[in-house]
Amino acid sequence: xxxxxxxxxxxxxxxxxxxxxxxxxxxxxxxxxxxxxxxxxxxxxxxxxxxxxxxxxxxxxxxxxxxxxxxxxxxxxxxxxxxxxxxxxxxxxxxxxxxxxxxxxxxxxxxxxxxxxxxxxxxxxxxxxxxxxxxxxxxxxxxxxxxxxxxxxxxxxxxxxxxxxxxxxxxxxxxxxxxxxxxxxxxxxxxxxxxxxxxxxxxxxxxxxxxxxxxxxxxxxxxxxxxxxxxxxxxxxxxxxxxxxxxxxxxxxxxxxxxxxxxxxxxxxxxxxxxxxxxxxxxxxxxxxxxxxxxxxxxxxxxxxxxxxxxxxxxxxxxxxxxxxxxxxxxxxxxxxxxxxxxxxxxxxxxxxxxxxxxxxxxxxxxxxxxxxxxxxxxxxxxxxxxxxxxxxxxxxxxxxxxxxxxxxxxxxxxxxxxxxxxxxxxxxxxxxxxxxxxxxxxxxxxxxxxxxxxxxxxxxxxxxxxxxxxxxxxxxxxxxxxxxxxxxxxxxxxxxxxxxxxxxxxxxxxxxxxxxxxxxxxxxxxxxxxxxxxxxxxxxxxxxxxxxxxxxxx
Amino acid sequence: xxxxxxxxxxxxxxxxxxxxxxxxxxxxxxxxxxxxxxxxxxxxxxxxxxxxxxxxxxxxxxxxxxxxxxxxxxxxxxxxxxxxxxxxxxxxxxxxxxxxxxxxxxxxxxxxxxxxxxxxxxxxxxxxxxxxxxxxxxxxxxxxxxxxxxxxxxxxxxxxxxxxxxxxxxxxxxxxxxxxxxxxxxxxxxxxxxxxxxxxxxxxxxxxxxxxxxxxxxxxxxxxxxxxxxxxxxxxxxxxxxxxxxxxxxxxxxxxxxxxxxxxxxxxxxxxxxxxxxxxxxxxxxxxxxxxxxxxxxxxx
Numbered sequence: 001x002x003x004x005x006x007x008x009x010x011x012x013x014x015x016x017x018x019x020x021x022x023x024x025x026x027x028x029x030x031x032x033x034x035x036x037x038x039x040x041x042x043x044x045x046x047x048x049x050x051x052x053x054x055x056x057x058x059x060x061x062x063x064x065x066x067x068x069x070x071x072x073x074x075x076x077x078x079x080x081x082x083x084x085x086x087x088x089x090x091x092x093x094x095x096x097x098x099x100x101x102x103x104x105x106x107x108x109x110x111x112x113x114x115x116x117x118x119x120x121x122x123x124x125x126x127x128x129x130x131x132x133x134x135x136x137x138x139x140x141x142x143x144x145x146x147x148x149x150x151x152x153x154x155x156x157x158x159x160x161x162x163x164x165x166x167x168x169x170x171x172x173x174x175x176x177x178x179x180x181x182x183x184x185x186x187x188x189x190x191x192x193x194x195x196x197x198x199x200x201x202x203x204x205x206x207x208x209x210x211x212x213x214x215x216x217x218x219x220x221x222x223x224x225x226x227x228x229x230x231x232x233x234x235x236x237x238x239x240x241x242x243x244x245x246x247x248x249x250x251x252x253x254x255x256x257x258x259x260x261x262x263x264x265x266x267x268x269x270x271x272x273x274x275x276x277x278x279x280x281x282x283x284x285x286x287x288x289x290x291x292x293x294x295x296x297x298x299x300x301x302x303x304x305x306x307x308x309x310x311x312x313x314x315x316x317x318x319x320x321x322x323x324x325x326x327x328x329x330x331x332x333x334x335x336x337x338x339x340x341x342x343x344x345x346x347x348x349x350x351x352x353x354x355x356x357x358x359x360x361x362x363x364x365x366x367x368x369x370x371x372x373x374x375x376x377x378x379x380x381x382x383x384x385x386x387x388x389x390x391x392x393x394x395x396x397x398x399x400x401x402x403x404x405x406x407x408x409x410x411x412x413x414x415x416x417x418x419x420x421x422x423x424x425x426x427x428x429x430x431x432x433x434x435x436x437x438x439x440x441x442x443x444x445x446x447x448x449x450x451x452x453x454x455x456x457x458x459x460x461x462x463x464x465x466x467x468x469x470x471x472x473x474x475x476x477x478x479x480x481x482x483x484x485x486x487x488x489x490x491x492x493x494x495x496x497x498x499x500x501x502x503x504x505x506x507x508x509x510x511x512x513x514x515x516x517x518x519x520x521x522x523x524x525x526x527x528x529x530x531x532x533x534x535x536x537x538x539x540x541x542x543x544x545x546x547x548x549x550x551x552x553x554x555x
Numbered sequence: 556x557x558x559x560x561x562x563x564x565x566x567x568x569x570x571x572x573x574x575x576x577x578x579x580x581x582x583x584x585x586x587x588x589x590x591x592x593x594x595x596x597x598x599x600x601x602x603x604x605x606x607x608x609x610x611x612x613x614x615x616x617x618x619x620x621x622x623x624x625x626x627x628x629x630x631x632x633x634x635x636x637x638x639x640x641x642x643x644x645x646x647x648x649x650x651x652x653x654x655x656x657x658x659x660x661x662x663x664x665x666x667x668x669x670x671x672x673x674x675x676x677x678x679x680x681x682x683x684x685x686x687x688x689x690x691x692x693x694x695x696x697x698x699x700x701x702x703x704x705x706x707x708x709x710x711x712x713x714x715x716x717x718x719x720x721x722x723x724x725x726x727x728x729x730x731x732x733x734x735x736x737x738x739x740x741x742x743x744x745x746x747x748x749x750x751x752x753x754x755x756x757x758x759x760x761x762x763x764x765x766x767x768x769x770x771x772x773x774x775x776x777x778x779x780x781x782x783x784x785x786x787x788x789x790x791x792x793x794x795x796x797x798x799x800x801x802x803x804x805x806x807x808x809x810x811x812x813x814x815x816x817x818x819x820x821x822x823x824x825x826x827x828x829x830x831x832x833x834x835x836x837x838x839x840x841x842x843x844x845x846x847x848x849x850x851x852x853x854x855x856x
Contacts, residue, residue, distance in 0.1 A: 007655055015643055346639030350700065352608050353633035354656035356625065527608065 004355045008363025009370065016334070016371040025330060029323070029379040030386060037390045049184050049197055050256045053204040053218055053230040055211070057243065061233050062201070064267040065260060069195040070143040074179065075135055076191040078142075079126065082106050086119045098174045102167070106138070109164035134164075142172045142179075199256055202227065222247055229256055237268045238275060313408065317491040318465045320415050323379065324488055325458060327419055331372035332426045339364065339434030340443055348526045357523035365427045369420065376419050380412055411491055421504075422484030424511050426450070432518035435525030436532045446532065457485030468493030477503045480510035517542045557620065559584045559708050559739040560605065565614030567600055574600045576763040577614070582741065582756065584707075587734050589750035590743035591842065592760040598743040599636050601760075602712050605741075606633055619708060629658045632701030632709040636716070636743075638694065640685040646672060646696050647681035650703050657704035664703060671699045675729070691722035698729055709733055711742040715749050727753055747842035759846055766849040778840035778848060782811045782819050784826070785834035792829060796822050803844060812840055 016022050054062040081103035084092040092100065107122065113130060114121040125131040140146040179196075187196040204218065221227040228250065234243025246257050273283040295303045296310060342348055351360055429450060437443040456476075464473045468490040476486040477495065483503045487495060495503075520542050525533075533541070561581040567574050575597040582588045592598055603609045605616060607624035619627045641649055647668050654664030672681050675695055680688060688696060694717075701709055714730070715723050730753055733740050744750055750757055751771070758768040767774055779800075784793070785808050793802050793809050798817030803810040811822065819837045826832055840848075 004656060007652070011644075011652055015641065018643055342639075345642070346635070346637035347641060348639075349608070349635035349637060350633070350639065350653070350697070351656070353606055353631065353635075354628060354653065527603075 005359045005363040005366065008351075008355060008360055009367035012338075012364055012367025013370045016368065021334065022371060022375070025375050026378050030382040033383055033386045034390055037386070044192065045188070047198070049200045050228040050253075051200050051202050051226070052256060052260075053202050053221070053227055055204075055214055055218070055230065055232040057235040058233055058237060061237055061264055061267060062231075065263040066201060067143060067145060068263040068266055069199070069259070070179065071139050071145060073187075073191070073194045073196050074139040074143050074175075076194060077179075078102065078106070078135060078138060080191055082110070082126070083123060086110075086122050088119075096178055098171055098178055102138075102171050102175060105164055105167040105171075106134075109134070109161065138168050141168055142175045144176055195259070199259060204230075219247065222249055225249070231260060233264075237264070238272055314492045315465060316411060317468075317489050318461055320411065320491070321457065321461055321485050321489045324415060324419055324422065325454070325485060327372060327376050327379075328422045328426060328484070329454060331368060331375070331423060332430045334371070335364065335368045335427050336430040336434045336443055336447070337440060338368065339431055340437055340440060343435065343526055344438060352526075357526065358519050360526075361431055361519055361522045365424070365431060368427065369423055372419070372423055373416070376416060380415070414488060414491060418484035418488050421507055421511065425481060425484075425507065425514060426454075428511065428514040428518040432514075432521040432525070435518075435522040436528065436538065438529060438532070442532050453481055457482050457489070460486070461489060464489040465492070469495070474499070478506060480507045483507045520544070557584070558582055558617070559586075559619060560741065561615075561617040562601075562605075563615040563617075565601070565604060565611045565616060567597075567604060567609070567611050573763055575604070575611070578760065578763075578765050579614075580758050580765065580768045582739060584739050585734065585737060586739055586755040587730060587753055588739070588741045589754035589757040590741055590760070591745070591747060591750050591757055591846070592743075592766075593745050595762075596745075596760045597763040598745075598760065599712055602635075602710055602741075602743060605710060606631070629704060630707045632704070632706035632738075634698055634701045634709075634711045634714060636712040638697045640688075640693055640696060642686035643684060645682050645684055646677065646688065649685060649696065650700055653700040654703040657706075659704050667703055667705075668699075671703060672696075675699060675725075691718060691725070694718060694722065695725065695729075698726070702733070706738065708739045709741070711740065713744060714742050715744055715746065723749070747846060751842050757842070759842075759849065761846075761850045767845070772839075774842070774845060775839040778812075778845045779815065780813055780817075781838065781840045781844065782813065782822060783834065783836040783838060784809050784811060784832065786826075786830040786832050788830035790830070796825055798822065801844075803847075810841060810844060812844060 056062040077099070081092070081095055081099045084095070085100070085103040085107045092103070095103070110122050110125045110131065111117070113125045126135065137146075182196070184197045184200045187194050204214070215232075218227065218230045222230065229246060229248030232243065232245040232247075234241065236242070237244075246260075248257075269287075270283070273280075278286075295305065298304045348360070355363070430447075433443055433446045433450070437446060460472065460476060464470070464476070464486060467473060473486060473490050473493075474495075476482045477490065477499060479486075483506065487500070487503060521538055524541050558581040563579045565578050566576055578597075578601060590598055590601070600609070604611045605618060605624060616622065616624075618624050619630055621627045624631060644652070647665070650668035650671065651661070651664045654667060655661055659667070669678075669681060672678050677692060677695060677699075680692065680696075685693065685696065694714075698711070698714065701711070711730070714726055718726060727749075730740055730742065734755075754771055756768070756770045757774055759766040759774070767777065787807070790804050790806065790809060793799070793804060793811065796811065798814045798821060799811045800814050800817070801812040803812075813819070813822075819835075823832075823835055826835075
């Protein structure tokens with residue numbers, strides 16, 4: 001008895017393995033993952049530097065913007081050099097000599113501050129207040145924004161600080177020269193998103209001639225796309241915005257203008273403060289923003305730091321829900337077309353002389369479940385492999401650690417469990433629909449309400465992720481067709497154990513009910529040709545006792 | 556004597572229409588049993604009830620000593636009216652699958668599938684997908700599918716429909732082979748001539764009711780004798796021949812049904828010189844005639 005369903009399932013599975021749809025499905029996810037990881041990296045790499053020119057009526061603001069923009073660049077490069085040195089990576093040897101010397105000194109200083117003698121502990125100092133200030137001071141010295149006499153931060157008071165400071169002072173000129181003379185294209189290899197490689201100022205001869213001539217010349221260059229944009233800085237920035245212009249043909253990409261404005265604002269603000277004779281400390285004090293220290297509660301109720309990984313873990317379920325939805329939708333669709341094909345193929349009645357309708361239905365559902373499971377498991381495996389492999393292949397670090405998802409076994413396990421449960425529910429529904437239809441077209445009509453119902457978990461995906469234990473989320477968890485999606489969606493919440501148990505029981509009960517009804521419709525539907533039955537007729541079939549069906553006029 | 560299949564007062568209604576009305580008959584083992592009637596006579600419904608795919612509203616079905624075909628499914632072979640194959644499966648695989656569904660061991664089913672395909676000239680198609688088979692070959696594979704598990708009783712619903720003459724011949728051989736192997740065969744058809752050639756017994760149904768059943772000779776005896784004439788010329792004079800009760804004239808061939816005292820020799824004499832006679836065959840009345848007589852000419856076949 002059970003054996004025959006198994007045979008049907010086995011055949012179904014083997015046949016599906018031979019279809020193109022199956023293999024397209026298998027390779028769909030890895031391709032998407034590779035694209036999702038590689039395309040942004042690739043886009044970033046191939047992004048052209050934005051060339052701009054400046055007509056500066058002040059003689060100092062454009063220069064100051066450039067200097068300010070080097071600050072974050074220098075910080076990034078220094079940090080990269082320190083990390084490579086501390087981890088003793090081979091690539092550290094390829095760095096320029098000045099950078100290597102700086103990194104060695106900085107590493108020694110940081111090591112002296114660290115409690116433990118491990119690379120991780122040393123680098124952790126960088127994220128502490130002390131480390132941040134050290135980097136800030138170094139970068140300011142190197143980029144020329146402050147000089148050694150202006151000691152905003154006294155390194156010499158700390159163990160090894162004296163030596164570190166001396167080294168920076170010795171190296172800063174060399175480092176500054178190296179960075180300035182480095183061509184923008186080559187700067188890319190030292191870090192992501194460096195201002196130097198993204199925004200390149202082109203020198204334009206603005207001396208002597210009439211300003212309107214210069215404008216005409218620049219307008220022409222912009223029109224010919226030799227320049228992305230040019231800025232004109234008014235004569236008195238401290239007084240106001242008069243005479244400030246930005247000319248570009250690209251109206252969508254505002255990054256350059258925002259970047260320039262940000263740095264110009266900083267410079268002008270500082271000068272205004274100086275004009276008003278406000279001391280630097282006071283200015284800093286006034287401008288210091290209020291920041292909240294983000295904390296979360298651990299399972300035991302203690303406060304913990306929030307890492308980027310936590311945010312990722314919060315949003316990972318959304319991605320999983322989406323994949324879950326695609327998987328359930330495409331696999332049940334496969335079952336539907338498959339049932340209709342077999343029905344129009346006229347093979348069903350042959351099978352019915354050997355197996356009962358219930359065995360046939362169970363076998364089909366199980367066979368396709370196996371197909372879907374193969375697909376989903378292959379997706380999970382390819383995800384785990386590719387997440388680590390692709391960035392490495394492209395010689396790039398992921399901006400965030402996707403392995404968080406892999407390291408939380410609950411997430412992937414519930415993904416597979418909810419895939420199975422959700423599949424069973426919709427499979428029974430669709431196999432019932434498929435059995436009464438003679439063509440895909442007819443089935444699509446009957447599918448409409450199901451599709452509408454299936455849209456809801458997609459629409460509620462983001463609101464539920466933002467408020468995983470909110471009223472909407474909790475309410476939808478108890479509606480069986482939505483349970484798999486919504487509970488997956490809420491995984492970051494997470495829902496209480498009681499909720500898990502109750503919703504699962506509810507889902508299992510409704511799966512059995514749908515199965516029972518589908519079985520009744522199936523045994524009549526598969527033998528029927530002609531017009532599909534009305535919903536009322538289907539209801540009558542479901543209510544009729546098994547032995548007495550079918551009661552429909554044969555054509 | 557135990558019967559391979561016995562129906563007693565079986566009735567099936569679909570809404571207000573009675574598809575099968577109080578049908579009873581019994582088939583002894585080893586017979587080829589023809590299930591005859593025009594389209595819509597209730598043949599397929601009866602066969603589906605025999606197979607327990609649908610259930611009768613009234614009456615009893617006794618199949619291989621059981622009241623429900625589910626219990627003896629593995630000893631039955633069934634070819635439905637609407638025949639299909641899995642297009643993507645190889646012929647050998649498909650037969651093996653059918654065998655295993657009937658409870659056969661996998662290796663045995665495979666061996667038997669190979670054997671059957673070889674025996675019926677499809678050996679080279681064993682590893683070809685079913686979509687590559689011609690219609691005739693496809694039908695052959697389907698019918699082999701009903702034999703793979705060596706069933707005692709084979710039920711074929713319209714096995715001849717849609718076949719060309721060569722394949723009709725083949726199908727006929729297959730059915731007679733089944734009988735030689737000791738199986739009971741039931742097949743339905745609406746073409747009387749096919750049944751006449753191979754049936755041991757027949758059942759004639761019309762509008763859900765049994766018209767007549769029995770062995771072929773018993774049934775034929777009820778309609779008297781007749782003459783089959785192949786001729787060229789004006790056939791209108793056939794109607795006025797002495798001792799002829801009725802004429803089924805098709806233009807080039809006519810069946811003359813004789814009165815009880817009708818004499819074929821006198822008829823032949825009357826025809827000589829008036830028509831060109833190519834054949835003059837004295838024989839029992841055809842099933843077609845029996846059918847027409849029984850339903851009073853209201854056949855829509």
